[in-house]
Amino acid sequence: MNVLQHRENFGRIILMYGSRSPDDLMYSYNLEEWQNIDGFETFITVDNPTPDWKGHSGIITTLLDKMELPVDDTVAFVCGPPIMFNAVIKEMMDRGISDEHIISILERHMKCGVGKCQHCGIGQTLVCTDGPVYTYRQIKTLGEQI
Numbered sequence: 001m002n003v004l005q006h007r008e009n010f011g012r013i014i015l016m017y018g019s020r021s022p023d024d025l026m027y028s029y030n031l032e033e034w035q036n037i038d039g040f041e042t043f044i045t046v047d048n049p050t051p052d053w054k055g056h057s058g059i060i061t062t063l064l065d066k067m068e069l070p071v072d073d074t075v076a077f078v079c080g081p082p083i084m085f086n087a088v089i090k091e092m093m094d095r096g097i098s099d100e101h102i103i104s105i106l107e108r109h110m111k112c113g114v115g116k117c118q119h120c121g122i123g124q125t126l127v128c129t130d131g132p133v134y135t136y137r138q139i140k141t142l143g144e145q146i
């Protein structure tokens with residue numbers, strides 16, 4: 001689902017986006033457009049700012065301190081490398097977002113893609129057939145640290 005095409009179904013949409021450097025930012029051509037959409041808030045940070053970078057710098061969890069995050073009706077979609085994934089989920093849960101409302105896409109190197117080779121196994125799940133989208137509540141039961 002393209003969230004922006006179904007904007008009326010959502011309240012606030014908040015994008016927190018972290019990158020290593022300004023040059024590594026993907027979708028830079030969309031960011032300015034998204035920042036001008038009513039109800040769509042973007043928070044961007046880079047780990048290694050360049051001298052001409054005017055935005056926020058620091059790890060992505062530092063963005064949470066800049067915003068008022070509604071808890072009751074928030075669903076967080078988290079994707080990125082495991083070190084970021086774990087830090088962001090800890091911060092979200094510390095702020096009261098339930099594990100059922102934190103959703104992520106797990107990535108594993110796949111071979112067959114149809115549940116035969118077991119190459120994408122994480123604990124008791126096969127990412128290719130059971131996922132790749134999981135709630136954090138499900139992820140916690142997989143039996144393997146992500």
Ligand code: FES
Pocket residue numbers: 109110111112113114115116117118119120121126127128129
């Ligand atoms: S990729 Fe083969 S079982 Fe998932």
